[in-house]
Amino acid sequence: MRTGIRAPVSTAVAIAVGFLVLISLLIPGLEDLRNQILNWAILLAAIALLLGLANLFQVHFNKVRDREKPVYSSILLVAMLVTFGLTLWQGSQGDVPKWIFNNLQLPIETGLMAVLAVSLTIAAARFFQSRSDLMGFVFIGALFIALLAAAPVFGLELPIFTQVVGPIINSLSISAARGLLIGVGLGTLATGLRILLGADRPYGG
Amino acid sequence: MSISPEVLVALALFFILLFSVWGRNNPRRVFRSIKAFKELQRNIELSVEDGSRLQIGLGSGGLLGPQSAAAFAGLTLLRQVADIASDSDQPPIATTGDGALMLLAQDTLRSTYRRLGIREQFNSKLGRVTGLTPFSHAAGALPLILDRSVLGSALIGSYGNEVGLIAGASQRANGFTTGGSDRLSTQAILFAAADEPLIGEEIYATGAYTNAGAAHQASLRSQDLLRWILIALLIITALAPLFEGSQIVQ
Amino acid sequence: MPSDLLSQAGIVAAALLTLITLSYAFGDHPVFRIVLYLFIGIAAGYAGAIAIEDVILPQLVFPVLDAWNGVFQIAPADLIVRVVLSALLLLKLSPRAANLGNPVTALLAGVGAALAIGGAVQGTILPQVGAAVTTFNAAQFDLAMQGGHYGESIQVVVEGTILLLATVSTLAYFHFGATARGSQPPLRPIVVDGLAWVGSIFIVITLATLFAGVLLAALSALIERLSFLVGVANMLMGQ
Amino acid sequence: MSYQSSQDPEDRLPDWLKALRKRQSEEPKEEAKPAQPSQPPAAEGEDTEPTWLREIRERHRREQPTDEELLAEERALTDTQPTAPIKPLEKRRIETPFEPIELEKPVEKIPEPVSKIPDWLTLDEHGESSAAEETADEFTQPEKRTPAFADMEAEALSPGELPSWLQAIRPSETFPEEDNRSEEMLPSSEETAGPLAGLVGVLPAEPEIVQFGKPPVFSARLDVTESQARHAAAFSRLVAAEGRPREDLGRQVALPTRVLNWIISAAVFLAVLFPLIVQSQGTPRPEVDAVQFAASTNIFNAIDVLPPNAPVLIAFEVQPALYGELSAPAAAVLSHLLDKQARLVFISTQPTGPALADRLLQEHLSAAPSVATGDYVNLGYLSGGMAALRSFTSDPRTATLSAAAAVQNPWQSTSLLAVGQLRDFAMVFVITSEAEDGRAWIEQAGSSLPQGLYIVGSTQSAPLLKPYLLSDPPTLRGLVDGFGGATFYERLRNTDGLGRTYWDAFSYGLGAIVLLILLGGLYSRLIHLRPEKPAAQTEGKSA
Incomplete structure (x- = not known):
């Protein structure tokens, strides 16, 4: 059995669908077609998410089978299957899924975010180790101003930062952020066009 | 003065096609140096030499929005790294937090392996989701880094704050991290916490800086040209109210 | 009461998980790993179930079941396309038939690329360029000129120029094209290089401001978590 | 239908x-909802x-739009579209990609080996033949090779030795065939699809620096073919061994660094814990006339004049990770809205948004009568990202909501009876942890809301959202961000809430962080100052 679909088919699909959606975004009259394609894409993305779930399951099932840190992987598998089954059964607003979300998932996730406070402090404290040039000084200097402008420090108000220097730094960074965003937009535009031109074929074409 | 969306898209398209033909063989026309790419190349070499693994992170932004472009840049890098390192003891591993991106990563690896004639060595574990939400995706990548299963991580995709966890773990384990994102706050985290950050639009230049093909280089040149067109437009738009104002005054 | 018991168990579980997660700040350890894997599993299971509940059932399964019974919620052609695309995508599960699903991932890539282009142009580039009109405070400038306060009008121009320079030089910083110089690093035109240098300072300032924002957000998360732990400790000691 | x-x-x-x-x-299941x-x-x-x-x-049945609704949606979706036609250029250009590209010739499937010989062995020849037929490859032309790859070519680096029994059954005649392939058969950098089809060669990207070397195609192919067996032998080992920690002692983190990290962690934790434990409230709150909080004052003023029973839409775009931070400003603003007897209507484009919104109300605002009696509407999760958001902002009633909202028809509730369009809401709030979500709402909904939009945001989103406060006409009318915003808002309302509870810890934590960064910087500069380093890094990462 030959299972490969020839690349031109995939490339043609990507280009045709991509241009259709793009044209429908730029000129009016094709909204129905676009919505149709977007509905398919939303459905396919959801199915892809399930394939992701299957991949996660497979990777960790294999680890359990191969006795490669099986405790961790079996915890993951049990947690995944129980949450999946219960949420499907009761609905995402059901009591048990809500309990799991509020008392298990949320504390860990906010906890990980809280750990970031330490990780980022360490990163900033070690910043000069890797970068002791002018830009390093500018970064740390601006970081100090931005931090000191945020709130009183050890209970002491520092109006020079909150009312004078802080707003200046903020205003400059808003303008520079605009430049950064336009640049990101240009990069996005070019990257998207490469897919539509068939020059980039990440779908295996 | 303004520019309409369709004109901007048409211009970009035209410039890419133009630069694909014009001036592409001029050896003096090159790109500025970006340290992150040099370091990335060094780490790829290192990973091939000592048989260690590289992680290419694609983020968890998904495909249905503007954030998809960042992941496409990551997929280009994946293809290029796989081309070089698939032959090594430990081929690169692609991690993501989105199902559709996982499929594209697997497709990319599968086609690369097929092209290299080693399709039997492809394994779907090489393109995987480590978690299905942004933070759980990062959490899933932590053991890879903390256990030093990967030598380094190239994070090119749409990441949020969770990138700080990955970069932090990398610092703890003395691993190498480079990367960028379409989100500015993520770029800020990487600027401080990654070994070599890619800032602004530099992630979209990944293909051109890794010799991914003529189109990548042409699109980078068209980006440059559009940049100056927009700069001109920006200056005119910003100054116009003053001149209009002074005309009114006169 | 069982619900009370459940909620108290929830608080204790949440406190324990918080404590273990926070302990990662001091170093990695096996208990933290267990919590990490628990988290990945729960988040994945929850996300998968929501995908089924909110998208796959109403968009695919129910329409198919109804069509089976001769009732068409959506046009038959549309339904057929959905079923075929979904089936092809599911072939990705099989190592041997995975290639058959390539056109479907290609479709997703095409849609993604188009949305990226649309979003970049309509959502970022044009609005941001459009926002440049506010760089110079034209109203204040006009008023100053009309009132003969030329000093104030110059101030408006200077402020605006600095802000415009921040945007323009930042954009210029990223200019990639350069000229090769043998074994020397490639060089950009001097004007571009100069502008880029100015831009790099603005960029670094911006990144510092944004980094401060993330750091403060993380600090806030830490405070909320520790406050929760203190609350639970007080509750336990009070009992 | x-x-x-x-x-x-x-x-x-x-x-x-x-x-x-x-x-x-x-x-x-308990039948809670009436039909x-x-x-x-x-x-x-x-x-x-x-x-x-x-x-x-x-x-789902309820959401089947009528023909009228469909028409309305169609109209709504056209409203923001530009009218100029697209250039025909793209259409002409997209025809070329359909040039025949032969990626893979039909290959007869090799029967599964009955013995224990692995699959790849039988595929060796097969892989060879299909490889020779691949003409759509994207290999670039042979490029300058890095030393690493030169090493790779050497047999010495072969990761797995081929067992003799494998050697014996290996079809050796494939190699000369591979060698004899003509240059044309080999892949080049030519673009094989798309409008760029036929273009060969790439621009050198800074020759001496950026040479992402791939092995020369010819030898690489030969290498690869030979290495198939070796790698296959090594492969099962390497994939399986992924979880094994690398025995690389040279890369162990130095003890002083670990101790330093430990000290930093302890300092931050203690600085935050101390004020929380002693419940200190000594840090001054921002003054009510503080200029930097003018955007928060706007929100206060707007809510203060809100008539009773006004419908207020709240987009709850909060990632779970930042729920902790956002709970303070969100609770401050929502409690003001509840005091004004606003009818709250929640929606979210995040799957976990509805659950978090419920949690916030139950955790911090359960004293409000409408929360206690459940007299608020949760429209649930709006799936489909930007496209769905556009549809919702154009015509809220036709948008597809999640199953969670199926509990009752939200549009029949008293809060929403009078609401047909987005502009019918007295106020629209976005509670967001990410600037991108806030931006999406501003761009999609800002234009259709004459009264503008209000945002309760995270500290990290504020710098990117502030420009919208200045735009003309202002699409964003007010912003409360982070603990600072929450504390200020509570001061305005003359109440004590989460902001007050956290404010001292925030101030002390911030102080500790500033101090640690300063000390860390000094430590790096003075103690670890290596004279040769700055010279080597003058270009820096940023340049």
């Missing part, structure tokens, strides 16, 4: 649905259906 599920016979359901039904009937008048009569087929399935179905 008619829709009847009454003919859903049980026996036609797939097994897994049957199983679910069975379990459901054994454990009947909606707009629903078609319950059908016998549905009686045996699980509650959750039926709820989703019912919601």
Whole structure:
């Protein structure tokens, strides 16, 4: 059995669908077609998410089978299957899924975010180790101003930062952020066009 | 003065096609140096030499929005790294937090392996989701880094704050991290916490800086040209109210 | 009461998980790993179930079941396309038939690329360029000129120029094209290089401001978590 | 379009649905919701259906748009579209990609080996032939190679030795064939699809620096072919060994660094814990006339004049990770809204948004009568990202909401009876942790809201959202961000809330962080100052 679909088919699909959606975004009259394609894409993305779930399951099932840190992987598998089954059964607003979300998932996730406070402090404290040039000084200097402008420090108000220097730094960074965003937009535009031109074929074409 | 969306898209398209033909063989026309790419190349070499693994992170932004472009840049890098390192003891591993991106990563690896004639060595574990939400995706990548299963991580995709966890773990384990994102706050985290950050639009230049093909280089040149067109437009738009104002005054 | 018991168990579980997660700040350890894997599993299971509940059932399964019974919620052609695309995508599960699903991932890539282009142009580039009109405070400038306060009008121009320079030089910083110089690093035109240098300072300032924002957000998360732990400790000691 | 599920016979359901039904009937879920008048009569087929399935179905049925609604949606979706036609250039250009690209010739499937010989062995020849036929490859031309790859070529680096029995059964005649392939058969950098088809060669990207070397194609192919067996032998080992820690002692983190990290962690934790434990409230709150909080004052003023029972839409775009931070400013603003007897309507484009919104209300605002009695509307999760958001902001009533909203028809509730368009809401709030989500709402909804939009944001989103406060006309009318915003807002209202509780810890934590960064910087500069380093890094990462 030959299972490969020839690349031109995939490339043609990507280009045709991509241009259709793009044209429908730029000129009016094709909204129905676009919505149709977007509905398919939303459905396919959801199915892809399930394939992701299957991949996660497979990777960790294999680890359990191969006795490669099986405790961790079996915890993951049990947690995944129980949450999946219960949420499907009761609905995402059901009591048990809500309990799991509020008392298990949320504390860990906010906890990980809280750990970031330490990780980022360490990163900033070690910043000069890797970068002791002018830009390093500018970064740390601006970081100090931005931090000191945020709130009183050890209970002491520092109006020079909150009312004078802080707003200046903020205003400059808003303008520079605009430049950064336009640049990101240009990069996005070019990257998207490469897919539509068939020059980039990440779908295996 | 303004520019309409369709004109901007048409211009970009035209410039890419133009630069694909014009001036592409001029050896003096090159790109500025970006340290992150040099370091990335060094780490790829290192990973091939000592048989260690590289992680290419694609983020968890998904495909249905503007954030998809960042992941496409990551997929280009994946293809290029796989081309070089698939032959090594430990081929690169692609991690993501989105199902559709996982499929594209697997497709990319599968086609690369097929092209290299080693399709039997492809394994779907090489393109995987480590978690299905942004933070759980990062959490899933932590053991890879903390256990030093990967030598380094190239994070090119749409990441949020969770990138700080990955970069932090990398610092703890003395691993190498480079990367960028379409989100500015993520770029800020990487600027401080990654070994070599890619800032602004530099992630979209990944293909051109890794010799991914003529189109990548042409699109980078068209980006440059559009940049100056927009700069001109920006200056005119910003100054116009003053001149209009002074005309009114006169 | 069982619900009370459940909620108290929830608080204790949440406190324990918080404590273990926070302990990662001091170093990695096996208990933290267990919590990490628990988290990945729960988040994945929850996300998968929501995908089924909110998208796959109403968009695919129910329409198919109804069509089976001769009732068409959506046009038959549309339904057929959905079923075929979904089936092809599911072939990705099989190592041997995975290639058959390539056109479907290609479709997703095409849609993604188009949305990226649309979003970049309509959502970022044009609005941001459009926002440049506010760089110079034209109203204040006009008023100053009309009132003969030329000093104030110059101030408006200077402020605006600095802000415009921040945007323009930042954009210029990223200019990639350069000229090769043998074994020397490639060089950009001097004007571009100069502008880029100015831009790099603005960029670094911006990144510092944004980094401060993330750091403060993380600090806030830490405070909320520790406050929760203190609350639970007080509750336990009070009992 | 008619829709009847009454003919859903049980026996036609797939097994897994049957199983679910069975379990459901054994454990009947509490019937909490009354049937909606707009629903078609319950059908016998549905009686045996699980509650959750039926709820989703019912919601879905209700959401079948009428023809009129469809027309409305069509109109709505055209409103922001530009009118100029697209250039025909793209259309002409997209024709070229359909040039025939032969990626893979049909290959007869090699029968599965009956012995224990692995698959790849039998595929060796097969892989060879298909490789020779691949003409659509994207290999670039042979490029300058890095030393690493030169090493790779050497046999010495071969990762797995080929067992002799493998050597014996290996079809060796394939190699000369591979060698004899003509240059044309080999892949080049030529673009094989798309409008760039036929273009060969790439621009050198800074030759001496950026040479992402791939091995020369010819030898690489030969290498690869030979290495198939070696790698295959090594492969099972390497994939399986992924979880094994690398024995690389040279890369162990130095003890002083670990101690330093430990000290930093302890300092931050203690600085935050101390004020929380002693419940200190000594840090001054921002003054009510503080200029930097002018955007928060705007929100206060707008809510203060809100008439009772005004419908207020709240987009709850909060990632779970930042729920902790956002709970303070969100609780401050929502409690003001609840005091003004606003009718709150929640929606979210995040799957976890509705659950978090419920949690916030129950955790911090349960004292409000409307929260205690459940007199608020949660429209649930709006799936489909930007496209769905555009549809919702154009015409909220036709948007597809999640199953969670299926519990009751939200549009029949008193809060929403008077709401047909987005502009019918007295105020629209976005509570967001990410600037991108806030931006999406501003861009999609800002133009259709004459009264503008209000945002309660995270500290990290504020720098990127502030420009919208200055735009002309202002699309964003007010912003409360982070603990600072929460504390200020509580001061304005003359109340104590989460902001007050956290404010001292925030101030002390911030102080500790500033101090640690300063000390860390000094430590790096003074103690670890290596004279040769700055010279080597003058270009820096940023340059």
